[in-house]
Structures are given as structure tokens and as C-alpha cells.
Amino acid sequence: MPERLTNWAGNIVFSTELLHRPRSVDEVREIVAAADQLRVLGSGHSFNRLADTDGALLSLADLPRSVEVSPDRSSVRVDGGIRYGELAARLADEGLAVHNMASLPHISVVGAAATATHGSGVRNPNLATAVSGLEIVRADGELVTLDRSSADLAGAVVGLGALGVVTALTLDVVPAFELRQYVYDNLPVSALDGHLDEILEYGYSVSLFTRWTSPDIDMVWLKRHDPMPAGDWHGARPADGPRHPVPGMPGTNCTEQGGVPGPWHARLPHFRMEFTPSSGEELQSEWHVSREHARAAIEAVNSMRDRVAAVLQVCEIRTIAADDLWLSPNHGRDSLALHFTWIADTEAVLPVVADLEKALAPLDARPHWGKIFTAAPATLRDLYPRFDDFTALVERFDPAGTFRNPWLAEILG
Structure with missing residues (x-):
């Protein structure tokens, strides 16, 4: 019998044993388009059932590592599976930095953004605020790109995995310090x-x-x-x-x-x-x-x-x-x-x-x-002025609920 999948802490045993590990974005698109229910598994550092599903899990850890610095050296495009420790080493070689990091360099960049993970500092916003663009595979397999010219970006960055599979991010960077x-x-x-x-x-x-x-x-x-x-x-x-x-x-x-x-x-x-x-x-x-x-x-x-x-x-x-x-x-x-x-x-x-x-x-x-x-979900929704806008965004990106799970369905209503 195959070993059950768990999160990093071991307090969550996932409801599926089906884990996809695509090696290309085209393969991600094929898997997503064929799926009835699917959630993305990052580095497993969530402690609730945010990533759980009885359908299929998809990990981006096997995507080729990609760190592409922009010509003006103000941003970097990274793949959807990279972790902060890996990114930091590559940026340091370029004499660049992200504005902040979490306590753990082990976490995935995409997962950190999707959950609004943060470091510390009165002048440092959370890690997701560095995202200036994202590439996301929607439930129909279409690859969509959002940047700061899109009104949807501010809703999609902290997306809880509800909109699709984020296969790449563009991040603001600063000179190394x-x-x-x-x-x-x-x-x-x-x-x-x-x-x-x-x-x-x-x-x-x-x-x-x-x-x-x-x-x-x-x-x-x-x-x-x-x-x-x-x-x-x-x-x-x-x-x-x-x-x-x-x-x-x-x-x-x-x-x-x-x-x-x-x-x-x-x-x-x-x-x-x-x-x-x-x-x-x-x-x-x-x-x-x-x-x-x-x-x-x-x-x-x-x-x-x-x-x-x-x-x-x-x-x-x-x-x-x-x-x-x-x-x-x-x-x-x-x-x-x-x-x-x-x-x-x-x-x-x-x-x-x-x-x-x-x-x-x-x-x-x-x-x-x-x-x-x-x-309670109603309590959570009242704490966010743009919550209804987020639920509308989810409906547009995933009308069939491919990326929903019981945890997310309860949160969104």
C-alpha cells in the first residue's frame, strides 16, 4: 500500500494518494485540463486543509528552475516550484535581493505569496507585495498572464490556490545588502x-x-x-x-x-x-x-x-x-x-x-x-473589505470549481 501523503508537520494526512509532478508548463496545462478536482501542493508548510483534496494534488517542484533577471535589474521572473533559499542563492550571485524573507527559507515562493506569508519590519510589507506579475493555468488549461496593469492582480496574488496553478511569478528586486x-x-x-x-x-x-x-x-x-x-x-x-x-x-x-x-x-x-x-x-x-x-x-x-x-x-x-x-x-x-x-x-x-x-x-x-x-467563515469574510470581489474573481477563473476543496468552499461560501 503506498505511503500516505502528509504536510510538513504531519498533522494533515491528505485525502488523496494521487500526486502529479509535471516537468513542464505544457504538462501542467494537460493535467489541469483533464482534472475534475485538483489542488496545488507547495512545500507543505501549511497546517490546515488548505491544500487538501480527494481529487489530485499537483507539485511544481520538478519544474526546471528558472531565475530570469530583467534587463533593468528591477525584477526577476521565477518558476512556480522554486523555494526562497534557492532563489536567494541565485539572486545573490547577481548582486540582487528580495526586500524580505520569512523565518524559513525552505518555503516555496508561490506558496508564500498565495497565503500572504511575511517576514518582519515596520517598513516591510509581506512577501506577496513583491509580485508584479504571475502566470496562471486556469481550469480549462489556458495560461493567463497578469501584471500590475490588470485590476485582477491585487486579488489574484494572495489567491489561496483558488484561481488556478501559478507556474511563474515576476518579483520586484533591490540591490543586495x-x-x-x-x-x-x-x-x-x-x-x-x-x-x-x-x-x-x-x-x-x-x-x-x-x-x-x-x-x-x-x-x-x-x-x-x-x-x-x-x-x-x-x-x-x-x-x-x-x-x-x-x-x-x-x-x-x-x-x-x-x-x-x-x-x-x-x-x-x-x-x-x-x-x-x-x-x-x-x-x-x-x-x-x-x-x-x-x-x-x-x-x-x-x-x-x-x-x-x-x-x-x-x-x-x-x-x-x-x-x-x-x-x-x-x-x-x-x-x-x-x-x-x-x-x-x-x-x-x-x-x-x-x-x-x-x-x-x-x-x-x-x-x-x-x-x-x-x-467561522462569516467572521473571516467580514474582516476583508474586498472579500466579495475575491469570490467574484474566483467564479470568473474557475466557474466549475476545479480548484475548490471543502476547506475553500466553506471559506468562500
């Missing part, structure tokens, strides 16, 4: 009162890590162009060696710290490409609130920290700049994201997730599309 990464231990909660904005704005990318065993912040990770001043910072102490966000995991799995300057792609992610990211045995959830509600969101979690800490490995707090993408959790508002890496116990985690959603609901918290959440 260097960063330094610093880690500080034990930031007192008192520093957040009156200084939270200053702390979050102190680097190109800033992450606060806490296990919620106390109101204090366990670690601050700062990725900066300039050196940090010597000594303590807002009451936090410089780390005395490499740190890993997850307790008990080796710091050597993470990108270099200690303020050593290095290339953007070796500092922006938290984890090295050659190691298993995070802990490998985990579930994840994340919610985004407006930056103006940052302190209130932290207090909402703190009010139930004993329950959270009981099933938590670590929580990361980051910022993301606003954008205009229809289904982006950062649509129309600068955001604070609260990311939770849970223990690998769905039964124990889900009640805590539901109670966290209730605590954050007054702040109009939007969940990350690829993580675990329990919010």
Missing part, C-alpha cells in the same frame, strides 16, 4: 510601556520571542544595517552565544548572530536552509491586528498566558507594513502579528486556539491563511 543580527535576552515587560514602537522600529527586521511563562519577553532578535551600542538595551542583556527560538533546540541551526555582518539572505531568515526549520514537531497559528492595537493584543494573550504556555513551544511577535492585496491580513493596515508554535497535539491545542481567537476578536484579528484557526 548586508545586515547584522543581534539577540537580547529577557526584555522586561515594563519596556513595552511607552517604548513598544521604538523597540519594533529599531531594526530592519525585529522579532520578539516569548513562551508566555511570565509577562516578560524572553528574547529580542534585531536584524540591522548598523552596529548596536554596547551593553544592555531597554533592560535586555546581549545574548552570550547563539540562540534558537524554540527552547532546547541548537543555536547552530539558526542564521549567524552576534552582530557579524553578512548578506541579506543569511540574516533575514531565522533558520539555515541546510537544517530542519523550527523544531519539526509542531503546530502553528498566527493572528494579525492593526499596529494601533499592538499593546492591547499582547495584553489579551497575557491575560490567558497560563493556558497558552501549557501547549506552547514559543510565540513570535513581528510587524508587517500595510498593502492593498485583497486577501492579505495586512490589507489596509500596518500590522502586528502574533505567531504561535504549538506542541504537536491537535486535541490539546485547538481549545486554546479558539479561546485566543475570542480574546483577539475585539481587535479584528485576521488569521494567517496557512495556519490553524477556528474562526
